[in-house]
Protein backbone atom coordinates (compact mmCIF):
# COMPACT_ATOMS: atom_id res chain seq x y z
CA UNK A 1 0.00 0.00 0.00
CA UNK A 2 2.82 2.40 0.83
CA UNK A 3 5.83 2.88 -1.43
CA UNK A 4 7.88 1.87 1.59
CA UNK A 5 7.06 1.21 5.19
CA UNK A 6 8.98 4.28 6.22
CA UNK A 7 7.21 6.49 8.72
CA UNK A 8 6.58 10.20 8.28
CA UNK A 9 5.59 12.87 10.79
CA UNK A 10 4.02 16.17 9.84
CA UNK A 11 2.32 18.69 12.11
CA UNK A 12 -0.63 20.99 11.45
CA UNK A 13 -1.44 24.09 13.46
CA UNK A 14 -3.81 25.54 10.90
CA UNK A 15 -7.58 25.65 10.92
CA UNK A 16 -7.76 26.53 7.23
CA UNK A 17 -6.56 23.83 4.86
CA UNK A 18 -5.49 25.07 1.44
CA UNK A 19 -3.77 23.71 -1.66
CA UNK A 20 -0.32 24.40 -0.19
CA UNK A 21 -0.99 22.04 2.72
CA UNK A 22 -2.43 19.40 0.41
CA UNK A 23 0.61 19.49 -1.86
CA UNK A 24 3.00 19.04 1.08
CA UNK A 25 0.83 16.22 2.40
CA UNK A 26 0.87 14.47 -1.01
CA UNK A 27 4.65 14.62 -1.01
CA UNK A 28 4.80 13.39 2.58
CA UNK A 29 2.60 10.42 1.67
CA UNK A 30 5.00 9.50 -1.11
CA UNK A 31 7.70 9.07 1.54
CA UNK A 32 5.78 6.63 3.73
CA UNK A 33 3.00 6.20 6.27
CA UNK A 34 1.97 9.62 7.55
CA UNK A 35 1.22 10.40 11.17
CA UNK A 36 -0.11 13.94 11.48
CA UNK A 37 0.34 15.91 14.67
CA UNK A 38 -2.37 18.47 15.38
CA UNK A 39 -1.43 21.36 17.66
CA UNK A 40 -3.66 21.57 20.71
CA UNK A 41 -5.63 24.78 21.28
CA UNK A 42 -3.20 26.00 23.94
CA UNK A 43 -0.25 25.39 21.63
CA UNK A 44 -1.88 27.28 18.73
CA UNK A 45 -2.95 30.16 20.97
CA UNK A 46 0.55 30.49 22.38
CA UNK A 47 2.07 30.69 18.95
CA UNK A 48 0.00 32.44 16.29
CA UNK A 49 -3.50 33.37 17.12
CA UNK A 50 -6.46 31.88 18.87
CA UNK A 51 -7.71 28.98 16.67
CA UNK A 52 -11.00 29.55 14.91
CA UNK A 53 -11.84 25.87 15.26
CA UNK A 54 -11.31 23.86 18.45
CA UNK A 55 -8.83 20.97 18.53
CA UNK A 56 -11.43 18.23 18.06
CA UNK A 57 -12.73 19.82 14.87
CA UNK A 58 -9.27 20.47 13.47
CA UNK A 59 -8.35 16.88 14.33
CA UNK A 60 -11.29 15.47 12.43
CA UNK A 61 -10.50 17.62 9.37
CA UNK A 62 -6.89 16.39 9.30
CA UNK A 63 -7.98 12.77 9.95
CA UNK A 64 -10.10 12.92 6.84
CA UNK A 65 -7.35 14.18 4.56
CA UNK A 66 -6.14 11.68 1.97
CA UNK A 67 -2.73 10.32 2.89
CA UNK A 68 -3.08 10.76 6.67
CA UNK A 69 -2.99 7.41 8.48
CA UNK A 70 -3.15 8.58 12.05
CA UNK A 71 -3.58 11.79 14.03
CA UNK A 72 -1.92 12.57 17.37
CA UNK A 73 -2.05 15.73 19.47
CA UNK A 74 1.05 17.92 19.66
CA UNK A 75 0.96 19.81 22.96
CA UNK A 76 3.53 22.45 22.19
CA UNK A 77 5.27 24.06 19.27
CA UNK A 78 8.17 21.72 19.95
CA UNK A 79 8.13 18.43 18.02
CA UNK A 80 10.38 16.82 20.65
CA UNK A 81 7.82 14.72 22.51
CA UNK A 82 6.21 13.25 19.41
CA UNK A 83 9.48 12.75 17.53
CA UNK A 84 10.99 10.93 20.54
CA UNK A 85 7.93 8.74 20.90
CA UNK A 86 7.26 8.00 17.22
CA UNK A 87 10.85 8.05 15.93
CA UNK A 88 9.69 8.82 12.37
CA UNK A 89 12.06 8.20 9.45
CA UNK A 90 11.07 11.59 8.08
CA UNK A 91 9.73 14.83 9.48
CA UNK A 92 8.13 16.92 6.75
CA UNK A 93 7.70 20.70 6.89
CA UNK A 94 7.43 23.72 4.58
CA UNK A 95 10.59 25.79 4.26
CA UNK A 96 8.94 28.73 6.03
CA UNK A 97 10.62 27.99 9.36
CA UNK A 98 14.20 28.70 8.38
CA UNK A 99 13.88 32.10 10.07
CA UNK A 100 11.67 33.64 12.73
CA UNK A 101 10.00 32.22 15.82
CA UNK A 102 10.07 28.64 14.54
CA UNK A 103 13.80 28.56 13.76
CA UNK A 104 14.78 27.01 17.13
CA UNK A 105 12.00 24.44 16.73
CA UNK A 106 13.50 23.42 13.39
CA UNK A 107 16.98 23.17 14.92
CA UNK A 108 15.63 20.97 17.70
CA UNK A 109 13.97 18.67 15.14
CA UNK A 110 17.23 18.34 13.18
CA UNK A 111 19.14 17.49 16.38
CA UNK A 112 16.56 14.90 17.47
CA UNK A 113 16.44 13.24 14.05
CA UNK A 114 20.25 13.18 14.04
CA UNK A 115 20.21 11.03 17.19
CA UNK A 116 18.79 8.04 15.29
CA UNK A 117 19.35 8.78 11.61
CA UNK A 118 15.98 10.33 10.79
CA UNK A 119 15.71 13.00 8.12
CA UNK A 120 14.06 16.39 7.79
CA UNK A 121 12.42 16.93 4.41
CA UNK A 122 11.43 20.47 3.54
CA UNK A 123 9.33 21.64 0.64
CA UNK A 124 8.91 25.18 -0.63
CA UNK A 125 6.16 26.85 1.34
CA UNK A 126 3.26 28.08 -0.71
CA UNK A 127 3.32 31.86 -1.07
CA UNK A 128 0.18 31.83 -3.18
CA UNK A 129 -1.65 35.17 -2.83
CA UNK A 130 -4.98 33.43 -2.29
CA UNK A 131 -3.54 31.53 0.70
CA UNK A 132 -2.28 34.77 2.23
CA UNK A 133 -5.74 36.21 1.72
CA UNK A 134 -7.21 33.26 3.62
CA UNK A 135 -5.01 34.05 6.61
CA UNK A 136 -5.93 37.71 6.55
CA UNK A 137 -9.62 36.84 6.32
CA UNK A 138 -9.22 34.62 9.41
CA UNK A 139 -7.64 37.59 11.16
CA UNK A 140 -10.55 39.78 10.09
CA UNK A 141 -12.95 37.23 11.51
CA UNK A 142 -11.04 37.15 14.79
CA UNK A 143 -11.32 40.92 15.05
CA UNK A 144 -15.12 40.91 14.65
CA UNK A 145 -16.76 42.11 17.88
CA UNK A 146 -18.54 38.85 18.77
CA UNK A 147 -15.50 36.70 18.12
CA UNK A 148 -13.03 38.99 19.87
CA UNK A 149 -15.22 39.62 22.90
CA UNK A 150 -15.78 35.94 23.68
CA UNK A 151 -12.12 35.01 23.48
CA UNK A 152 -11.09 36.17 26.95
CA UNK A 153 -13.44 33.66 28.59
CA UNK A 154 -12.22 30.96 26.20
CA UNK A 155 -8.61 31.77 27.07
CA UNK A 156 -9.40 31.64 30.78
CA UNK A 157 -10.68 28.10 30.24
CA UNK A 158 -7.49 26.87 28.56
CA UNK A 159 -4.62 28.96 29.95
CA UNK A 160 -3.38 29.85 33.41
CA UNK A 161 -2.41 32.54 33.82
CA UNK A 162 -3.65 34.60 30.90
CA UNK A 163 -0.83 37.06 30.23
CA UNK A 164 -1.78 40.64 29.40
CA UNK A 165 0.29 43.66 28.35
CA UNK A 166 -0.77 47.29 28.10
CA UNK A 167 -1.49 48.95 24.76
CA UNK A 168 -2.33 52.62 24.36
CA UNK A 169 -2.42 53.10 20.57
CA UNK A 170 -2.17 51.20 17.27
CA UNK A 171 1.56 50.60 17.38
CA UNK A 172 1.65 49.32 20.96
CA UNK A 173 -1.39 47.18 20.08
CA UNK A 174 0.65 45.65 17.25
CA UNK A 175 3.53 44.93 19.61
CA UNK A 176 1.21 43.08 21.99
CA UNK A 177 -0.40 41.31 19.05
CA UNK A 178 2.77 40.14 17.32
CA UNK A 179 5.60 39.73 19.81
CA UNK A 180 6.48 36.06 20.15
CA UNK A 181 9.45 34.29 21.69
CA UNK A 182 10.29 30.61 21.70
CA UNK A 183 11.70 29.07 24.86
CA UNK A 184 12.36 25.35 25.34
CA UNK A 185 10.15 24.51 22.42
CA UNK A 186 7.26 26.54 23.79
CA UNK A 187 6.11 29.69 22.04
CA UNK A 188 5.18 32.56 24.31
CA UNK A 189 2.92 35.44 23.36
CA UNK A 190 0.70 37.86 25.21
CA UNK A 191 -2.90 36.71 25.26
CA UNK A 192 -4.69 40.02 25.58
CA UNK A 193 -4.31 43.80 25.94
CA UNK A 194 -4.86 46.10 28.87
CA UNK A 195 -6.01 49.59 28.00
CA UNK A 196 -4.66 51.28 31.10
CA UNK A 197 -5.97 54.59 32.40
CA UNK A 198 -2.43 55.54 33.43
CA UNK A 199 -0.94 54.84 29.99
CA UNK A 200 -3.86 56.23 27.99
CA UNK A 201 -3.62 59.46 30.03
CA UNK A 202 0.19 59.60 29.98
CA UNK A 203 0.25 59.13 26.19
CA UNK A 204 -1.86 62.28 25.99
CA UNK A 205 0.31 64.15 28.49
CA UNK A 206 -2.49 64.15 31.06
CA UNK A 207 -2.68 63.01 34.70
CA UNK A 208 -4.41 59.72 35.58
CA UNK A 209 -7.46 61.27 37.30
CA UNK A 210 -10.34 60.27 34.99
CA UNK A 211 -9.63 63.46 33.05
CA UNK A 212 -9.37 61.59 29.75
CA UNK A 213 -13.07 60.98 29.22
CA UNK A 214 -14.83 57.86 27.99
CA UNK A 215 -15.25 59.20 24.44
CA UNK A 216 -11.49 59.54 24.18
CA UNK A 217 -10.90 56.14 25.83
CA UNK A 218 -13.25 54.56 23.26
CA UNK A 219 -11.25 56.18 20.46
CA UNK A 220 -8.06 54.64 21.84
CA UNK A 221 -9.76 51.24 21.93
CA UNK A 222 -11.03 51.68 18.38
CA UNK A 223 -7.55 52.60 17.15
CA UNK A 224 -6.14 49.44 18.74
CA UNK A 225 -9.01 47.29 17.48
CA UNK A 226 -8.50 48.40 13.90
CA UNK A 227 -5.10 46.73 13.70
CA UNK A 228 -5.27 43.82 16.16
CA UNK A 229 -7.33 40.72 16.99
CA UNK A 230 -6.51 39.93 20.62
CA UNK A 231 -9.03 40.43 23.44
CA UNK A 232 -9.10 43.77 25.24
CA UNK A 233 -9.51 44.46 28.95
CA UNK A 234 -10.35 48.06 29.73
CA UNK A 235 -9.20 49.81 32.87
CA UNK A 236 -12.52 51.48 33.66
CA UNK A 237 -11.24 53.53 36.65
CA UNK A 238 -14.13 53.87 39.13
CA UNK A 239 -16.74 53.15 36.45
CA UNK A 240 -18.10 56.66 37.07
CA UNK A 241 -21.73 57.23 37.96
CA UNK A 242 -23.85 54.07 37.84
CA UNK A 243 -26.22 55.83 35.41
CA UNK A 244 -23.27 56.34 33.03
CA UNK A 245 -21.69 52.97 33.71
CA UNK A 246 -24.68 51.03 32.36
CA UNK A 247 -24.40 52.86 29.03
CA UNK A 248 -20.67 52.45 28.85
CA UNK A 249 -20.65 48.70 29.46
CA UNK A 250 -23.10 48.25 26.62
CA UNK A 251 -21.00 50.35 24.28
CA UNK A 252 -17.89 48.38 25.20
CA UNK A 253 -19.74 45.09 24.79
CA UNK A 254 -21.00 46.15 21.35
CA UNK A 255 -17.49 47.17 20.28
CA UNK A 256 -16.09 43.74 21.16
CA UNK A 257 -14.19 44.61 24.35
CA UNK A 258 -14.01 41.51 26.59
CA UNK A 259 -13.88 42.97 30.08
CA UNK A 260 -13.89 46.13 32.13
CA UNK A 261 -12.19 46.36 35.51
CA UNK A 262 -13.59 48.96 37.87
CA UNK A 263 -12.07 49.96 41.19
CA UNK A 264 -14.00 50.50 44.41
CA UNK A 265 -13.18 54.18 44.83
CA UNK A 266 -15.26 57.38 44.70
CA UNK A 267 -14.53 61.06 44.25
CA UNK A 268 -11.42 62.28 42.48
CA UNK A 269 -9.59 59.12 41.52
CA UNK A 270 -5.81 59.13 41.72
CA UNK A 271 -3.51 56.36 40.57
CA UNK A 272 -3.37 53.48 43.06
CA UNK A 273 0.41 53.46 43.14
CA UNK A 274 0.26 56.73 45.10
CA UNK A 275 -1.36 54.66 47.86
CA UNK A 276 -2.06 56.75 50.93
CA UNK A 277 0.28 59.56 49.85
CA UNK A 278 -2.71 61.31 48.30
CA UNK A 279 -6.33 61.50 49.42
CA UNK A 280 -8.38 58.68 47.94
CA UNK A 281 -11.77 57.49 49.11
CA UNK A 282 -13.03 53.92 48.93
CA UNK A 283 -16.61 53.33 47.88
CA UNK A 284 -18.97 51.51 50.26
CA UNK A 285 -19.60 47.82 49.65
CA UNK A 286 -23.30 48.59 49.08
CA UNK A 287 -22.77 51.30 46.45
CA UNK A 288 -20.11 49.44 44.56
CA UNK A 289 -22.10 46.19 44.62
CA UNK A 290 -25.10 48.07 43.21
CA UNK A 291 -22.91 49.49 40.42
CA UNK A 292 -21.68 45.99 39.49
CA UNK A 293 -25.22 44.57 39.58
CA UNK A 294 -26.56 47.39 37.40
CA UNK A 295 -23.75 46.87 34.90
CA UNK A 296 -24.40 43.13 34.74
CA UNK A 297 -28.09 43.73 34.18
CA UNK A 298 -27.37 46.03 31.25
CA UNK A 299 -25.33 43.44 29.36
CA UNK A 300 -26.67 41.62 26.31
CA UNK A 301 -24.16 38.75 26.12
CA UNK A 302 -22.65 36.20 28.49
CA UNK A 303 -19.17 36.98 27.17
CA UNK A 304 -18.50 40.44 28.58
CA UNK A 305 -16.91 40.42 32.03
CA UNK A 306 -17.26 43.05 34.75
CA UNK A 307 -14.34 42.65 37.10
CA UNK A 308 -14.22 44.30 40.53
CA UNK A 309 -10.94 45.78 41.67
CA UNK A 310 -10.35 46.01 45.39
CA UNK A 311 -8.31 48.89 46.76
CA UNK A 312 -8.31 47.88 50.45
CA UNK A 313 -4.64 46.89 50.51
CA UNK A 314 -3.62 50.02 48.57
CA UNK A 315 -5.54 52.19 51.06
CA UNK A 316 -4.28 50.15 54.05
CA UNK A 317 -7.71 48.97 55.13
CA UNK A 318 -6.51 45.45 55.87
CA UNK A 319 -6.93 41.92 54.60
CA UNK A 320 -10.30 41.31 56.26
CA UNK A 321 -11.78 44.33 54.49
CA UNK A 322 -10.33 43.19 51.15
CA UNK A 323 -11.79 39.70 51.54
CA UNK A 324 -15.19 40.95 52.75
CA UNK A 325 -15.40 43.16 49.67
CA UNK A 326 -14.26 40.39 47.32
CA UNK A 327 -17.00 37.99 48.44
CA UNK A 328 -19.62 40.76 48.41
CA UNK A 329 -18.68 41.86 44.88
CA UNK A 330 -18.78 38.27 43.59
CA UNK A 331 -22.23 37.92 45.18
CA UNK A 332 -23.27 41.12 43.38
CA UNK A 333 -22.31 39.51 40.05
CA UNK A 334 -18.64 40.41 39.50
CA UNK A 335 -17.05 38.05 36.95
CA UNK A 336 -13.60 38.37 38.49
CA UNK A 337 -11.67 40.02 41.30
CA UNK A 338 -8.58 42.14 40.83
CA UNK A 339 -6.59 42.55 44.01
CA UNK A 340 -4.06 45.35 43.98
CA UNK A 341 -1.05 46.14 46.15
CA UNK A 342 1.86 48.52 45.91
CA UNK A 343 4.15 46.56 48.19
CA UNK A 344 7.36 45.22 46.72
CA UNK A 345 6.94 41.95 48.61
CA UNK A 346 4.07 39.81 47.30
CA UNK A 347 3.07 38.47 50.74
CA UNK A 348 -0.24 40.32 51.07
CA UNK A 349 -1.23 39.38 47.52
CA UNK A 350 -0.41 35.73 48.20
CA UNK A 351 -2.31 35.83 51.49
CA UNK A 352 -5.35 37.33 49.78
CA UNK A 353 -5.26 34.71 47.01
CA UNK A 354 -4.97 31.82 49.49
CA UNK A 355 -7.82 33.08 51.67
CA UNK A 356 -10.02 33.89 48.68
CA UNK A 357 -9.38 30.48 47.11
CA UNK A 358 -10.29 28.72 50.40
CA UNK A 359 -13.87 29.78 49.78
CA UNK A 360 -14.04 30.43 46.05
CA UNK A 361 -12.25 28.07 43.69
CA UNK A 362 -13.60 29.42 40.42
CA UNK A 363 -13.97 33.21 40.19
CA UNK A 364 -11.00 34.51 38.18
CA UNK A 365 -8.35 36.38 40.17
CA UNK A 366 -6.40 39.17 38.53
CA UNK A 367 -3.14 40.82 39.62
CA UNK A 368 -1.10 43.78 38.38
CA UNK A 369 2.48 43.11 39.52
CA UNK A 370 4.03 46.53 38.89
CA UNK A 371 5.45 46.66 42.43
CA UNK A 372 5.69 42.96 43.31
CA UNK A 373 7.45 42.37 40.02
CA UNK A 374 9.77 39.51 41.00
CA UNK A 375 6.95 36.97 40.97
CA UNK A 376 6.77 34.79 37.86
CA UNK A 377 3.58 33.87 36.04
CA UNK A 378 4.11 30.23 37.05
CA UNK A 379 4.19 31.24 40.74
CA UNK A 380 1.04 33.33 40.35
CA UNK A 381 -0.72 30.39 38.68
CA UNK A 382 0.20 28.15 41.63
CA UNK A 383 -1.33 30.74 43.97
CA UNK A 384 -4.63 30.62 42.10
CA UNK A 385 -4.20 33.72 39.90
CA UNK A 386 -5.87 33.59 36.47
CA UNK A 387 -4.82 36.85 34.79
CA UNK A 388 -1.52 38.72 35.11
CA UNK A 389 -1.51 42.27 33.75
CA UNK A 390 1.71 44.11 32.89
CA UNK A 391 0.02 47.46 33.15
CA UNK A 392 2.43 50.17 32.03
CA UNK A 393 5.62 48.68 30.65
CA UNK A 394 5.40 49.70 27.00
CA UNK A 395 4.87 53.37 27.77
CA UNK A 396 7.50 53.39 30.50
CA UNK A 397 10.14 51.77 28.29
CA UNK A 398 9.33 53.91 25.24
CA UNK A 399 9.43 57.11 27.29
CA UNK A 400 12.93 56.30 28.48
CA UNK A 401 14.15 55.51 24.94
CA UNK A 402 12.56 58.64 23.46
CA UNK A 403 13.98 60.93 26.11
CA UNK A 404 17.47 59.52 25.59
CA UNK A 405 17.22 60.08 21.82
CA UNK A 406 16.07 63.68 22.29
CA UNK A 407 18.99 64.38 24.65
CA UNK A 408 21.53 62.77 22.32
CA UNK A 409 20.45 64.90 19.34
CA UNK A 410 20.75 68.04 21.44
CA UNK A 411 24.18 67.02 22.71
CA UNK A 412 25.60 66.06 19.28
CA UNK A 413 24.05 68.93 17.29
CA UNK A 414 23.08 66.28 14.72
CA UNK A 415 21.26 62.95 14.57
CA UNK A 416 23.96 60.48 13.42
CA UNK A 417 24.68 59.32 16.98
CA UNK A 418 21.12 58.14 17.62
CA UNK A 419 20.97 55.84 14.60
CA UNK A 420 21.89 52.76 16.65
CA UNK A 421 19.01 53.46 19.04
CA UNK A 422 16.50 53.62 16.21
CA UNK A 423 14.70 51.11 14.04
CA UNK A 424 16.03 51.53 10.47
CA UNK A 425 14.14 53.58 7.90
CA UNK A 426 13.66 50.44 5.81
CA UNK A 427 12.20 48.60 8.78
CA UNK A 428 9.87 51.41 9.76
CA UNK A 429 8.65 51.74 6.16
CA UNK A 430 7.86 48.04 5.93
CA UNK A 431 6.83 47.43 9.54
CA UNK A 432 3.19 47.86 8.76
CA UNK A 433 2.32 46.11 5.50
CA UNK A 434 -0.14 47.78 3.15
CA UNK A 435 -3.28 45.75 2.69
Ligand code: SPV
Pocket residue numbers: 196197198199208235271272273368370391392
Ligand atom coordinates in the same frame (compact mmCIF):
# COMPACT_ATOMS: atom_id res chain seq x y z
C1 SPV B 1 -3.47 51.46 35.26
O1 SPV B 1 -2.71 50.84 34.54
O2 SPV B 1 -3.94 52.57 34.96
C2 SPV B 1 -3.92 50.89 36.54
C3 SPV B 1 -3.05 49.97 37.25
O3 SPV B 1 -4.98 51.26 37.01
S1 SPV B 1 -2.15 50.89 38.38
O4 SPV B 1 -1.45 51.94 37.66
O5 SPV B 1 -1.23 50.00 39.05
O6 SPV B 1 -3.09 51.48 39.34
Ligand code: MG
Pocket residue numbers: 196197198208235237
Ligand atom coordinates in the same frame (compact mmCIF):
# COMPACT_ATOMS: atom_id res chain seq x y z
MG1 MG C 1 -5.83 52.91 36.08
